Amino acid sequence: MKGFWKYFWIVYTLFFAIPFPMIIYYNTGYRLDGTGTNPWLALFYLLLSMVAWGLVLWSFFRSFIWAPVRAKRDVAYLLREGARKEAVIVQADQKGPMVDGFSTYVLTLALRNFVGEEITEQVAVTDSRPEERRFEKGKRVTLRIDERLKTNPLLVLEDARASLRPGVLFLLALVWLAIAAAIVWYYVYSYRLQSGGTGWRFLVFYHPLVLCPLILLFTGFGIGRLLRALAGIPRNAQQLKYYGRRASASVLSASQTGTYINNQPQVRFELRYTDHLGQAHTASLKKVVPLINMGITQMPYLPVFYLEDQPGQVVLASDLES
Secondary structure, eight states: OHHHHHHHHHHHHHHHHTHHHHHHHHTSOOSOOSSOSOHHHHHHHHHHHHHHHHHHHHHHIIIIIIHHHHHHHHHHHHHHHOEEEEEEEEEEEEOSSOBTTBEEEEEEEEEEOTTSOEEEEEEEEEESOGGGOTTSTTOEEEEEEOTTSOSSSSEEETTOOOOOOHHHHHHHHHHHHHHHHHHHHHHHHHHHHHOTTSTTTTOOTTSHHHHHHHHHHIIIIIHHHHHHHHTTOOTTHHHHHHHOEEEEEEEEEEEEEEEEETTEEEEEEEEEEEOTTSOEEEEEEEEEOOGGGGGGGGOSEEEEEEETTEEEEEEEHHHHHO
16 A cells, blocks of 8 residues: 555656646647747746756666666675674565565664664565575574665675666666657757747746756655655764664653644654763754654653764654664
């Protein structure tokens, strides 16, 4: 069900980013009124459109074509240079049906970070040797973790293997080329349909050539980062998780900020904790709290992670472990 909603929101976003602006534009009198846009402004819109579409294509290429190649390289680096960490399996959930006789599991692992604090992490694995029953609750596994926190994935099992599917990459490359060709075709089509001898002066900000890529960029980058910030998850969350120390912070106050996301309120927490050296620190944290979890605002203490060199920045332990 979770996968269904993921794809639903992707389709929903794509509809409002591409077909919807086109429907509005071509049904609200788009033709020139005899003057058109100022030539310099039209040139700006053209350059803005080309840059935006270029970023969209680069994002698609990086996420779907380059990412698998980079992941294979990163796994090889982890197996060669990654720090070894022992972990205990606290939960093993089978994910989907067996494929070619192999089962895929999502393992919840308990391990210690690079300063000795206990954390949990989830890893998806394909069990190629089911007869050994390696991935049962309570079993120990060895991980390889990037101490620089730069690889993707960040950690793998020590006996992991990375492989590429050339056929899938080829199909994705064909899709990418088809999208690029469609964008070029739309520039030519729009120019022939609307220029009327005035060049690109038909371009306005709400023209699909300009608006569609901007919406795609905003939904792909802006909203994701905004939601992470509203959820109280900082950009250096991995740094906090793998190099941060755990502390029990007393809740000085918890008040709503007046911001709501999907009718869920954002709450500002004022916290005080004592670090591992016995020094007291105060920190402020804002996060969206689902109504069903509002009981968290009444708790006298909350576990947090902090960095020794940035004691004023904290993150709730539950946000790093969810």
